[in-house]
Amino acid sequence: MRRVFILSDHTGLTAEAMARALLAQFPEEAYEIQRHPFLDSAAKVEEVAGLIAREEAPLVFSSLVDPAARKRLRELCGERLFDFFETYTPRLEALLGRKARPVTGSLHGIANHGLYQERIRALDFSMVHDDGAVTRNYENADVVLVGVSRSGKTPTCLYLALHHGLQAANYPLVEEDLESPELPTALAPHRHKLVGLTIDPVQLQRIRIQRRSSGRYAALEQCQWEVRQAEALFRRHRIPTIDTTAISIEEIAAHITSEILERPRRRDSS
Amino acid sequence: MRRVFILSDHTGLTAEAMARALLAQFPEEAYEIQRHPFLDSAAKVEEVAGLIAREEAPLVFSSLVDPAARKRLRELCGERLFDFFETYTPRLEALLGRKARPVTGSLHGIANHGLYQERIRALDFSMVHDDGAVTRNYENADVVLVGVSRSGKTPTCLYLALHHGLQAANYPLVEEDLESPELPTALAPHRHKLVGLTIDPVQLQRIRIQRRSSGRYAALEQCQWEVRQAEALFRRHRIPTIDTTAISIEEIAAHITSEILERPRRRDSS
Numbered sequence: 001m002r003r004v005f006i007l008s009d010h011t012g013l014t015a016e017a018m019a020r021a022l023l024a025q026f027p028e029e030a031y032e033i034q035r036h037p038f039l040d041s042a043a044k045v046e047e048v049a050g051l052i053a054r055e056e057a058p059l060v061f062s063s064l065v066d067p068a069a070r071k072r073l074r075e076l077c078g079e080r081l082f083d084f085f086e087t088y089t090p091r092l093e094a095l096l097g098r099k100a101r102p103v104t105g106s107l108h109g110i111a112n113h114g115l116y117q118e119r120i121r122a123l124d125f126s127m128v129h130d131d132g133a134v135t136r137n138y139e140n141a142d143v144v145l146v147g148v149s150r151s152g153k154t155p156t157c158l159y160l161a162l163h164h165g166l167q168a169a170n171y172p173l174v175e176e177d178l179e180s181p182e183l184p185t186a187l188a189p190h191r192h193k194l195v196g197l198t199i200d201p202v203q204l205q206r207i208r209i210q211r212r213s214s215g216r217y218a219a220l221e222q223c224q225w226e227v228r229q230a231e232a233l234f235r236r237h238r239i240p241t242i243d244t245t246a247i248s249i250e251e252i253a254a255h256i257t258s259e260i261l262e263r264p265r266r267r268d269s270s
Numbered sequence: 271m272r273r274v275f276i277l278s279d280h281t282g283l284t285a286e287a288m289a290r291a292l293l294a295q296f297p298e299e300a301y302e303i304q305r306h307p308f309l310d311s312a313a314k315v316e317e318v319a320g321l322i323a324r325e326e327a328p329l330v331f332s333s334l335v336d337p338a339a340r341k342r343l344r345e346l347c348g349e350r351l352f353d354f355f356e357t358y359t360p361r362l363e364a365l366l367g368r369k370a371r372p373v374t375g376s377l378h379g380i381a382n383h384g385l386y387q388e389r390i391r392a393l394d395f396s397m398v399h400d401d402g403a404v405t406r407n408y409e410n411a412d413v414v415l416v417g418v419s420r421s422g423k424t425p426t427c428l429y430l431a432l433h434h435g436l437q438a439a440n441y442p443l444v445e446e447d448l449e450s451p452e453l454p455t456a457l458a459p460h461r462h463k464l465v466g467l468t469i470d471p472v473q474l475q476r477i478r479i480q481r482r483s484s485g486r487y488a489a490l491e492q493c494q495w496e497v498r499q500a501e502a503l504f505r506r507h508r509i510p511t512i513d514t515t516a517i518s519i520e521e522i523a524a525h526i527t528s529e530i531l532e533r534p535r536r537r538d539s540s
Binding site for chain 1: 389
């Protein structure tokens with residue numbers, strides 16, 4: 001088990017994700033990853049340096065910005081240090097014709113400020129409009145996810161709100177909706193905002209069994225029927241659809257923001 | 271406005287976060303960042319190459335894994351291509367004594383599979399236990415966030431569930447709780463799981479005004495009193511506390527997972 005250290009003066013989430021992506025190229029190795037965030041003083045860096053020094057052949061990934069801290073780690077780790085700033089900064093300086101200024105943390109991921117309030121507002125909206133609880137106000141939604149129960153609507157909505165500040169509502173297709181060739185009344189005026197989620201019926205059954213014990217809700221024939229009807233509805237009304245079976249919430253959200261919401265028809269209607 | 275391209279065969283979120291962190295060192299520059307995710311075919315890569323070729327002095331950050339795609343981009347962009355895999359992979363190969371295998375996507379961030387179901391379960395728990403709606407089952411919580419209304423509990427809980435699979439409940443301190451020196455009855459048996467959130471009263475007032483129009487709820491004196499009482503309660507019962515005023519949800523969550531939940535007292539109690 002090889003010890004892998006992730007060092008950051010901020011959350012370290014980006015450095016960890018980069019390290020995991022790089023290490024995924026060596027699937028035969030077994031890793032134990034330790035993230036050490038918020039290393040914002042020489043004393044904290046020294047403490048982690050002590051932990052690193054005790055390991056036999058560790059790998060160390062760093063997004064530390066402070067030059068003194070990075071020098072200390074380079075001396076300690078040599079080739080075993082992967083310093084994300086050191087590698088790229090000189091080339092960026094050459095291309096941009098400016099000296100880099102060490103700026104710690106804060107520009108990573110969700111931390112883009114200013115958008116904070118927008119995200120909280122989006123989250124409020126998405127929670128109120130979860131699971132078809134409130135179907136008014138869809139005119140204020142950026143997107144309305146549609147699908148059968150347990151097809152992945154709720155986590156995707158919350159992710160879209162938290163990370164992208166999107167007011168994402170979701171509407172569960174119940175039997176009555178699935179028996180009709182028409183869109184449910186609440187959805188019909190908002191067809192251009194709809195995104196369908198679908199899922200493999202066997203996987204759907206597995207998830208439903210984990211939730212409730214048994215009954216028709218978790219019967220395979222029921223899951224097959226619901227998915228078939230939902231997919232037919234999406235096709236009939238030309239609703240863009242994502243199969244959530246094998247992909248993560250992050251990936252579903254990325255498909256929605258980068259492919260579906262970017263389409264011209266969306267721009268027209270916003 | 272300098273055009274920055276982020277290319278990925280997966281979501282591209284990690285590559286974008288890395289690029290933003292690197293570019294933050296050059297705050298005088300203005301950027302327009304375009305993320306192009308899911309470039310999983312030569313045709314898609316070629317389409318983006320066409321966009322890049324039209325720009326004057328673009329910067330291109332890539333986490334593409336496919337060697338042919340990377341070669342194409344290197345020829346097109348030269349020094350302007352920042353290829354995250356190219357840079358580190360040879361050194362990792364030398365250190366690990368193995369050849370890298372090109373593995374596309376899927377090991378980034380939330381996409382760590384197997385944990386998926388755990389995250390969905392955690393999200394269910396966190397939504398049911400939001401805002402003190404249900405105070406039973408705290409024995410099944412990994413963490414219970416405590417704070418006055420609008421101190422950041424809900425988004426933090428949902429983030430902890432979505433990203434870390436933690437069953438995170440939250441309990442809002444209401445006036446009755448704030449007037450007593452004792453912990454609320456629902457919380458007392460779970461003191462070791464509590465994390466207090468606090469916030470600058472002026473910021474709290476600003477947030478509350480944005481929510482509801484006016485009234486005592488959003489009066490500055492009321493906000494000051496609530497925060498003072500809450501902080502006194504946290505101190506009295508030695509509840510670890512995070513000030514959410516100037517930090518993002520991501521950062522609050524990172525403090526909770528890496529500092530508070532890692533403490534020995536937590537291990538004892540789990």
